Amino acid sequence: MDKILPRLPFAEWIDNGVDWLVVTFGTVFDGISDFLKGIVEGSVEWLDMVPSILLAVLFALLAWFVSTRRIALFTLIGLLFIDYLGYWYPMLQMLALVLTSVFFALIIGIPVGIWGSQQATARKIINPLLDLMQTMPAFVYLLPAIFFFNIGVVPGVVASVIFSMPPTIRLTMLGIQQVPKDLIEATEAFGSTTWQRLSKVQIPLAKPTIMAGVNQSIMLSLSMVVIASMVGAPGLGEEVYRAVTQLKTGVGFEAGLSIVIVAIILDRVTQHAGKKKQGGITK
Amino acid sequence: MSEQIVNKKIEVINTTKIFGKNAKRASQLLNEGKSKGEILKATGATVGVKNASFDVYEGEIFVIMGLSGSGKSTLVRLLNRLIDPTMGNILLDGEDIVGMNKEQLRNVRRKKIGMVFQNFALFPHKTILENAEYGLEIQGVAKAERQAKAKESLGLVGLAGYEDQFPGQLSGGMQQRVGLARALANGPDILLMDEAFSALDPLIRKDMQDELLQLHNDMGKTIIFITHDLDEALRIGDRIALMKDGEIVQVGTPEEILMSPSNEYVERFVEDVDLSKVLTAGHIMKKADTVQIDRGARIALRMMKKLGISSIYVVNKANRLLGAVTAQDASLAIEAGKTLEEIMITDLPMIPQDTVLIDLFDIVSTAVIPVAVIDENNRLQGIIIRGALIGALSGDNQFINNNGTFDSDEKTDTEVKING
Secondary structure, three states, X not given: OOOXXXXXXXXXXXXXXXXXXXHHOHHHHHHHHHHHHHHHHHHHHHHHHOOHHHHHHHHHHHHHHHOOHHXXXXXXXXXXXXXXXXXXXXXXXXXXXXXXXXXXXXXXXXXXXXXXXXXXXXXXXXXXXXXXXXXOOHHXXXXXXXXXXXXOXXXXXXXXXXXXXXXXXXXXXXXXXXXXXXXXXXXXXXXXXXXXXXXXXXXXXXXXXXXXXXXXXXXXXXXXXXXXXXXXXOOHHHHHHXXXXXXXXXXXXXHHHHHHHHHHHHHHXXXXXXXOOOOOOOO | OOOOOOOEEEEEEEEEEEEOOOHHHHHHHHHOOOOHHHHHHHHOOEEEEEEEEEEEEOOOEEEEXXXXXXXXXXXXXXXXXXXXXXXXXXXXXXXXXXXXXXXXXXXXXXXXXXXXXXXXXXXXXXXXXXXXXXXXHXXXXXXXXXXXXXXXXXXXXXXXXXXXXXXXXOOHHHHHHHHHHHHXXXXXXXXXXXXXXXXXXXXXXXXXXXXXXXXXXXHOOEEEEEEOOHHXXXXXXXXXXXXXXXXXXXXXXXXXXXXXOOOHHHHHHHOOOOHHHHXXXXXXXXXXXXXXXHHOHHHHHHHHHHHOOOEEEEXXXXXXXXXXXXXXXXXXXXXXXXXXXXXXXXXXXXXXXXXXXXXXXXXXXXXXXXXXXXXXXXXXXXXXXXXXXXXXXXXXXXXXXOOOOOOOOOOOOOHHHHOO
């Protein structure tokens, strides 16, 4: 093989590219880094000011408002249990990381999904990119993230955003495209603009599907917390990672169980948020 | 049936729609006179509508009829450019919509044309009222005003009180009323109805047809109605365009389509029509022989003898029907010196001109003398004789009058012989 085709130095090119980016856009990356760090650490500080029991009750009430009483009860007991195990602060750190990541994944993912739903050419660009984002091992883009954003919570956020965005984009596209053709025709026949068609008919009808995508994004982002802790992101993931490196099985389980509890709460609550407010009967 | 209206609301001029990538090449072949199948084979493009030309007059119900795949749904979508025509012009109030930009087209869709869809196409996440408001909402009409208009048009279709329900909670017929109300709320001049009643079961469909005719009567909108159901077309259409393989085969009034099919296809299409439900008394009536009441029995008898008939109708000077006399009664009257008034039969079978044949069977079968057809002022228009009734049902054109009215110049001397 070597003799027929000269080995192209892809790895070198990529290294050089990353170096060039770091040198050229260093200040931009620093700005982004400070911004993200500010958001995550700020929200942790802010949440930590509230006594843990009161915060657990507040979260439970929020869950009740969005979903059902059973889920609210589980939220309360689950959070108090985490507090009891002594993982309250790491839990808050993880929550801030996850929610920040998901927030940016949605802010970018939903518009991209809408764009993709409207144009076939856009889909041709987006789909392979999504495949790449989902299948490329997360560690691989964790590395350049360190160069761009240093060690700490920020590369963790960036990696989580990249990893968790695809379901939101895919399901937004799918949901909008699944709106029956005759409804689209009806909106057109009455003289809707593209935006009116999207905002009044397509997006509302796609909402359950989009929410399923949001739910998946949250779950994927949670699955990234342990990996993010390898580049220094604090939180429950860090506890698990430390337990693994020090072979402390018990501690690992405790921290892992806490992650599971948070995951179940977020999953159930967002699933219900998608189902609720579906006035009347949908086909 | 249709009143004389000259205003052209829509003019479709040589309009063609070709689906597929090779539209240009396909339209070339089309101009060379190749058929739909040949073009599909040569280019892979499908001819949806082929060189359609017709006018729709203001205030009429224009039915486009054809079997599935005949291009009727494509044709109706060309009228508001949900599908862009490949060639041709479509004039709406004299303005060519084919050349319009997006903005102009949107305006036409918002103000001039309403559309009703086969499967209703209601927005499942909006209430009935919100559905009916939609057209006005996207025009930016203030909420109070658009709700008032939407309620008004829901009232028109008999759905007052259902405003806060969701489409999924209503039956098919009611959903289509919402579809109709949504289209009417904008106050368009033209309604496009794409197989609007095809998804409804027969009884409800008939009700909806009646209500549509009533609405049309009250509001005078121009309606383009697509259907694959000939009975429906004949029932509601002022004029019908029949389509086959993307081509318009014939345009005409229901009578014209039935009575003088322009080719074999139309003929085959209409051969199964139940003529007894379509033809009216006006179609089969013959000129009546009458005698004025002051003429006396002798003259009546002489006329009957001369014409070879056994009974004759008695009218006054205004041609108002008074009764009838038989030859037997007339000769008895001459002997007894009685007047016509004394001997005439007044208990006559009388029917209005627009009675359909199916309702005539009973009357005609029991009547001793031919059944009289009268207008609303009791004036004699013509008579129905059994032979003509049977002849018309067999589809024989010589027994059928052209426009459902009687041609007074017609010579009837030969036909009256079979009277009685």
